[in-house]
Amino acid sequence: MKQTWRWFGPSDLVSIDDICQAGAHGVVSALHHVPSGAVWTSDEIARRHAEIATMKDGAPSGLTWDVVESLPVSESIKRRVGPWRDHIEAYKQSLHNLADSGISIVCYNFMPVLDWTRTHLNWRLSNGATCMRFDLTDFVAFDLFILNRAGAENDYPAGIVAEAKNRFAEMTDKRRAELERTVAFGLPGSVENLSLDDLRALLETYAVIDADTLRANLVAFLEEVVPVAREVGIRMCCHPDDPPFALLGLPRIMSTEDDYAFIMRAIDIPENGITLCSGSLGVRPENDLPGMMRRWGDRVHFIHLRNTKRESEGLPCSFHEAEHLDGDTNMVDLIEEILREEARRKAAGRVDWNIPMRPDHGQDILDDLNRKGQPGYPAIGRLKGLAELRGVMMALSARFDLLGAQK
Structure with missing residues (x-):
């Protein structure tokens, strides 16, 4: 190679x-x-x-x-x-x-x-190193309670939705803002600071x-x-x-x-x-x-x-x-x-x-x-x-x- x-x-x-x-x-x-x-x-x-x-x-x-x-x-x-x-x-x-x-x-x-798509850009590992990570519960919390996508709750098992609700309730304002920025980082043109409304509009085009x-x-x-x-x-x-x-x-x-x-x-x-x-x-x-x-x-x-x-069974799943x-x-x-x-x-x-x-x-x-x-x-x-x-x-x-x- x-x-x-x-x-x-x-x-x-x-x-x-x-x-x-x-x-x-x-x-x-x-x-x-x-x-x-x-x-x-x-x-x-x-x-x-x-x-x-x-x-x-x-x-x-x-x-x-x-x-x-x-x-x-x-x-x-x-x-x-x-x-x-x-x-x-x-x-x-x-x-x-x-x-x-x-x-x-x-x-x-x-x-x-x-x-x-990731939910963490610098997730800390036990040895002090950091890595990118996709946490399914965090992502569902973003989808349901930050993006507020219509019908999102129907896309996930009820258990994950309940976990996401609890996770979001425990998040600080700082973590909520960080999660929003991290997901948006994967958007084409994200350097232009696309907003949640921009993301909602893009998603609507695929309806x-x-x-x-x-x-x-x-x-x-x-x-x-x-x-x-x-x-x-x-x-x-x-x-x-x-x-x-x-x-x-x-x-x-x-x-x-x-x-x-x-x-x-x-x-x-x-x-x-x-x-x-x-x-x-x-x-x-x-x-x-x-x-x-x-x-x-x-x-x-x-x-x-x-x-x-992989950190969890089935699909979708968490991974780092x-x-x-x-x-x-x-x-x-x-x-x-x-x-x-x-x-x-x-x-x-x-x-x-x-x-x-x-x-x-x-x-x-x-x-x-x-x-x-x-x-x-x-x-x-x-x-x-x-x-x-x-x-x-x-x-x-x-x-x-x-x-x-x-x-």
Whole structure:
């Protein structure tokens, strides 16, 4: 696997210099300042390439921009309303411009309204480290008593509703405000401080869109853009839902292996692929990550290696971001399957045999606790995770004649 690192651009408190020192070989980035539905221009793309290629003192970093994460799919496209046709044309042009710059992998997601959802951004663990967490009771308390979503109580078991009522009654005003901000953090454009009314309005737009409709809209989107991606030499890969179960009455269509199987078969073109995120998919106990890699490895274009730990039974459930080798996913078995797929591709002469991966998320440890960087993306926590994953990769690579060939 090619070891990469997510970078949010010049404002990221983890610098290009830090990434070099972590030993990553490539960068995963995006033009977060460009609104959804707008074209990523060649000039903006070139600027990001230059930023990645340069250290603070002007020396070359040796890093390349290997994966776009994400080229966002606008809400208009997901719902096929408003300027959705213009947005699809802009998406196609962005693919052309990215390909012209040398990029060949584009990650995207099709999650409605919320890009991801947590209730805690810095939940304290027993060893003093912090991590992101989804607490189901807290989330239901938000849904019922902060958002006041109509009919929300019908979406949860009566026992959870009663627990949420008690939890909310015990919350301080400070915790209620923090919970509201944390959930809103997962909203596209949340840097613009979207309000509860904004969220309610967005949810209302999905009142007539069920999972079948949203899935049909995803297929229609891919029918338009995947042929363009194929033409220009880009492999597209869809990120799973995070978390992989329904929230706020919204449909979820990329949460299970069956969801991916449907999309891969609907658009049966190699460039229509998968971002295998072991953290998001691993929240569902029925998602067999090593098995998914065996069955669908041919279509896996990008890999997120992270681990989550379920705290309750059933779905939806509470969970938190675990250490990379210490969650519910057997990371050693998963990495072995990834390396087996790489060896198969290499033997077949595929140019994409070296699949990019990044150590996704991480716990805040040591100086991360003072740095206060992007939630979920600490410097030292990810460095620790990458070192652990790298050790597993090196130990297993000899079995597949891949030692020294991963850069």
